[in-house]
Amino acid sequence: MNDVIEQPGLWGNAWRQLRRQPLAMLCLAILVVYVGVWVYAEATFWSAKIRGVTPAYKISNYDQRNLSPSREHPLGTNFAGRDNLNQIVQGTRIAFEIGLLTSVIVIPLGFALGAVAGYFGRKVDTGVVYLYSVVDSVPGILLILAIAYVVRSAVDRSVAMQTVTRYVDSGLLAVCVGMGFTGWVGLCRLIRGEYFKHRDRQYVLAARSLGASHTAIMFRHIMPNVLHLIIINFSLRFPGLILTEAVLSYLGVGVRDEPSWGAMINDAKQRLWLGNWWELGGATLAMLFLVLALNIFGDALRDALDPKLRTAEAKTG
Amino acid sequence: MNLRFASAASLLAAFLWLAGVASAESILHGVGGDFKGFDPVDSGDVESADQISRVYEGLVEYHYLDRPYHVIPRLAAALPEIAPDGLTYTFRIRRGVRFPDDPCFPGGKGRELTAQDFVDSFQRVLDPRLQSQGDWIFVNHVRGAKAWVEHLNQNPSATTNAPVFDGFIATDRYTLEIRLAQPYPQLLWVLTMPYAFVVPREAVEYYGKDFRNHPVGTGPYRLVKWRRNYRIEFERNPFFSGQTYPTSGEAGDREAGLLADAGRPLPLLDRIIEYDIREFYTTWQMFLGGQLFSSGVNKDYFEKVITPELGLTPALTARGIQLIKAPSLSTYYIGFNMLDPVVGQSTDPAVNDRHRKLRQAFAAAIDVKKYCEVLTNNRNTPANSLLPPGVAGYTDAPYPYAFNRERAKQLLAEAGYPAGKDAKGNPLRLTMIMPGAGSTDARQAADFYVEQLRAIGVELEVQQLTFAEYLRRQHEGETQTFFAGWVIDYPDAQNFLQLFYGPNKCPGVNSSNYQNPEFDRLYEKIVSMNDSPERTAIYEQMVQLVIADTPWALMTYPLGYGLFQPWFKNYKHHAFPYANWKYYNVSPH
Numbered sequence: 001m002n003d004v005i006e007q008p009g010l011w012g013n014a015w016r017q018l019r020r021q022p023l024a025m026l027c028l029a030i031l032v033v034y035v036g037v038w039v040y041a042e043a044t045f046w047s048a049k050i051r052g053v054t055p056a057y058k059i060s061n062y063d064q065r066n067l068s069p070s071r072e073h074p075l076g077t078n079f080a081g082r083d084n085l086n087q088i089v090q091g092t093r094i095a096f097e098i099g100l101l102t103s104v105i106v107i108p109l110g111f112a113l114g115a116v117a118g119y120f121g122r123k124v125d126t127g128v129v130y131l132y133s134v135v136d137s138v139p140g141i142l143l144i145l146a147i148a149y150v151v152r153s154a155v156d157r158s159v160a161m162q163t164v165t166r167y168v169d170s171g172l173l174a175v176c177v178g179m180g181f182t183g184w185v186g187l188c189r190l191i192r193g194e195y196f197k198h199r200d201r202q203y204v205l206a207a208r209s210l211g212a213s214h215t216a217i218m219f220r221h222i223m224p225n226v227l228h229l230i231i232i233n234f235s236l237r238f239p240g241l242i243l244t245e246a247v248l249s250y251l252g253v254g255v256r257d258e259p260s261w262g263a264m265i266n267d268a269k270q271r272l273w274l275g276n277w278w279e280l281g282g283a284t285l286a287m288l289f290l291v292l293a294l295n296i297f298g299d300a301l302r303d304a305l306d307p308k309l310r311t312a313e314a315k316t317g
Numbered sequence: 318m319n320l321r322f323a324s325a326a327s328l329l330a331a332f333l334w335l336a337g338v339a340s341a342e343s344i345l346h347g348v349g350g351d352f353k354g355f356d357p358v359d360s361g362d363v364e365s366a367d368q369i370s371r372v373y374e375g376l377v378e379y380h381y382l383d384r385p386y387h388v389i390p391r392l393a394a395a396l397p398e399i400a401p402d403g404l405t406y407t408f409r410i411r412r413g414v415r416f417p418d419d420p421c422f423p424g425g426k427g428r429e430l431t432a433q434d435f436v437d438s439f440q441r442v443l444d445p446r447l448q449s450q451g452d453w454i455f456v457n458h459v460r461g462a463k464a465w466v467e468h469l470n471q472n473p474s475a476t477t478n479a480p481v482f483d484g485f486i487a488t489d490r491y492t493l494e495i496r497l498a499q500p501y502p503q504l505l506w507v508l509t510m511p512y513a514f515v516v517p518r519e520a521v522e523y524y525g526k527d528f529r530n531h532p533v534g535t536g537p538y539r540l541v542k543w544r545r546n547y548r549i550e551f552e553r554n555p556f557f558s559g560q561t562y563p564t565s566g567e568a569g570d571r572e573a574g575l576l577a578d579a580g581r582p583l584p585l586l587d588r589i590i591e592y593d594i595r596e597f598y599t600t601w602q603m604f605l606g607g608q609l610f611s612s613g614v615n616k617d618y619f620e621k622v623i624t625p626e627l628g629l630t631p632a633l634t635a636r637g638i639q640l641i642k643a644p645s646l647s648t649y650y651i652g653f654n655m656l657d658p659v660v661g662q663s664t665d666p667a668v669n670d671r672h673r674k675l676r677q678a679f680a681a682a683i684d685v686k687k688y689c690e691v692l693t694n695n696r697n698t699p700a701n702s703l704l705p706p707g708v709a710g711y712t713d714a715p716y717p718y719a720f721n722r723e724r725a726k727q728l729l730a731e732a733g734y735p736a737g738k739d740a741k742g743n744p745l746r747l748t749m750i751m752p753g754a755g756s757t758d759a760r761q762a763a764d765f766y767v768e769q770l771r772a773i774g775v776e777l778e779v780q781q782l783t784f785a786e787y788l789r790r791q792h793e794g795e796t797q798t799f800f801a802g803w804v805i806d807y808p809d810a811q812n813f814l815q816l817f818y819g820p821n822k823c824p825g826v827n828s829s830n831y832q833n834p835e836f837d838r839l840y841e842k843i844v845s846m847n848d849s850p851e852r853t854a855i856y857e858q859m860v861q862l863v864i865a866d867t868p869w870a871l872m873t874y875p876l877g878y879g880l881f882q883p884w885f886k887n888y889k890h891h892a893f894p895y896a897n898w899k900y901y902n903v904s905p906h
Contacts, residue, residue, distance in 0.1 A: 052744070060768055062691045079761050080691075080768075153786070165778075252755025256781075257767065266757050270617040273598060 014304035024300035030293040041093035057086045075282040084279050087259040088286045094260040098245045099238045105180025110187030118195025119218050132185045148178035148253050171256035175248050187233050194226040228305040235298035239291035261287050342587040343903050345610055348600050349591035354529030358441050358449035360511035370895035371551055373514035373534035376408055378896045382566025386808050388505045403500035408493040417556045419533045421523035432487035438515045439485045445470045451512030453826050458501040459484035500845040506807030537584035537899035551589045584899035610885040614878045619694040637883030643890040644876050646705045647804035650869040654796045655830045671732045678728035680718035680870035683769045692762055697873035703860050705874050710810035710856030716871055725773045737774020746776045751800035752787040794823030810856045817863050829868040836862050
């Protein structure tokens with residue numbers, strides 16, 4: 001008789017834990033709203049792109065510039081007479097695109113380097129550690145600025161790159177590449193440590209003795225055991241990326257032709273002294289709620305997925 | 318005098334002055350911008366020219382107060398003797414002018430200025446290895462200059478005196494001869510420009526590549542400390558001599574208080590300190606706090622500072638702040654690179670015609686009036702000619718490609734891009750460069766242009782570059798279209814027209830690489846003509862030729878709004894203001 005009890009898996013367990021935390025669930029709800037806004041913004045962007053028309057959020061109305069909030073424009077209008085609320089909605093799209101595009105660079109890079117270093121150790125490890133120590137020793141924002149400038153001027157000059165920038169804003173691309181090539185260090189360290197831990201475990205030794213190749217061990221056997229770390233890392237890194245983009249756009253290096261939150265704050269500062277707080281306030285609050293929700297939910301997710309990393313429990317004993 | 322940023326020494330001096338013991342140091346605090354450095358061969362932009370003119374000077378300069386503008390001797394003892402054929406100018410150099418003490422001189426002691434210094438300095442402007450943007454002031458005019466430049470181009474390691482070049486000759490210690498290939502009526506005007514300022518050979522050799530950071534000039538001020546992108550400080554050059562404040566000027570100058578310092582030795586200020594402030598809010602607060610002598614008016618501050626009648630608000634008037642509005646004799650435009658395969662000129666007449674229509678469509682697509690209203694608070698006005706009003710050759714004929722969206726669409730269709738799509742249905746994409754990387758105002762302006770072109774179906778990509786990178790790309794012709802402005806260097810339209818002369822193409826000043834044999838023929842005719850109604854008529858004809866070909870889409874004529882503190886003295890608007898710092902003064906406040 002088979003009396004194996006159905007055990008909830010890693011994810012099922014995590015979900016049960018999360019559901020017990022009302023704050024985490026509230027944050028999840030906020031995130032769902034943001035994702036909804038993001039999907040809506042992407043839809044308006046792409047439908048306009050495909051139809052070859054100017055999306056509504058880009059149409060200016062110079063006779064209605066810098067208006068105060070009204071029923072028609074709940075957050076007023078900006079320097080070009082565009083509705084600020086609409087700009088914030090599109091800014092959500094930019095924020096998510098930044099997070100995703102950067103992760104496309106950060107995750108493969110950080111994972112591959114960390115896995116190789118941790119699994120092989122010795123000289124390979126020394127090389128990777130040297131590399132990330134160098135990258136990490138340069139102040140982040142400066143390195144990002146430098147890379148973003150290089151990417152930007154490369155994009156401006158190369159015809160091939162300009163086909164790419166028809167679909168992705170060149171400033172956005174520059175920022176993502178800049179943050180991508182500086183942001184992998186944390187993930188790389190984490191994965192390297194995990195691979196160190198796993199490479200001498202019994203299941204790995206078993207696989208090795210059965211003749212599995214290094215690649216198979218690294219990706220088929222060990223990877224599933226560390227995959228949740230990537231998700232945790234991603235959810236905790238995401239808010240940082242959004243904030244960094246805002247800083248870069250504020251400094252004028254970020255997104256160029258799309259309404260990012262940083263660019264909105266940059267525009268808004270010009271008229272803040274006149275008491276026009278709504279553009280700045282709107283963009284800042286949009287950023288605040290997203291970053292806060294991501295942080296709290298990311299924390300909860302980490303606790304749920306990897307009890308060993310749980311900070312609260314460690315403190316209480 | 319301003320105490321807020323004063324050093325301990327000047328605070329003490331101010332205290333003594335208050336006590337009636339000694340006169341205080343007079344210090345001017347201002348706001349300056351980024352510039353390239355102190356090398357006169359590299360003075361092609363307004364900011365660099367301004368800074369260089371504090372430290373260096375030339376043979377002649379403009380009279381500060383008299384109008385119309387005329388030239389007076391500065392390092393020359395008198396205006397030159399001109400040979401009857403107009404081909405030789407003989408300058409006597411003023412005796413006893415000294416370069417200041419500097420480690421570059423033997424024993425650290427400055428030496429007397431001689432005629433040879435001018436020969437060396439003028440040759441530097443021509444030397445192709447230094448890539449001065451100012452070579453146009455001499456290259457086509459001075460005898461043998463072209464051949465000499467050509468020789469150096471082919472033998473980059475040659476010394477400057479290897480081929481004999483006798484365009485500039487020091488016939489004795491104090492006599493300089495400039496020999497011309499053909500009459501050059503603008504020679505005295507160009508000699509007022511920073512390109513023609515005199516530098517000591519010792520400093521060039523001693524400092525080498527670092528020369529631009531170590532100015533050693535005869536000018537009214539000397540550099541104390543320069544912290545790039547933050548602060549620059551000058552003090553009175555103790556070796557400056559031989560000049561006093563003018564004792565006469567235009568009618569009304571005396572009443573305006575501009576002759577109060579008549580006859581006093583120059584410079585009047587002891588110290589000039591400037592801050593490089595990027596954020597207008599900071600500039601404004603410092604100005605209101607009395608820490609800066611002047612301020613511009615940013616577009617977002619305009620309505621709080623300027624009344625609807627374009628005067629100063631009562632609150633500022635009550636503080637004695639003066640508003641000075643002045644046109645700057647400049648034209649803003651969007652230039653097209655005529656070598657570009659999409660917008661440029663072509664040897665095939667049919668293609669050439671279509672490309673011209675494309676440029677005209679571009680010009681007609683931009684609502685310049687709206688631009689003036691939205692981005693300049695109507696301070697700028699739409700341009701209707703290459704030349705700004707007030708320059709001989711300007712006419713008020715309406716601009717044939719002024720904003721008209723329907724016409725722009727029609728021209729675009731005639732150019733082969735109906736609704737902005739080419740024969741294969743691909744949208745037309747154009748690229749424009751402009752300066753102002755990171756600037757909010759520049760980004761908003763770029764946004765405006767993109768939107769205007771989009772309205773006729775053209776996708777414009779605007780690249781905002783740092784000023785240095787922008788100048789480099791313009792200089793080397795790496796452009797398709799570029800937003801630019803030209804401010805006239807001397808009161809003669811020839812200064813604008815040279816921008817379209819074929820042989821001046823990149824890396825020369827003809828950044829559009831415009832070629833028109835008919836225009837070139839007329840240009841070669843006018844360069845040696847003196848001012849006359851006949852020459853003005855040819856100028857008008859040349860302007861029309863260029864406008865019809867549209868290498869530039871005309872944008873605006875700017876009108877500067879400057880605010881000045883009541884204690885800032887002797888300011889008179891000058892179209893060529895570079896040498897004017899020595900005349901400014903501050904009263905105790």
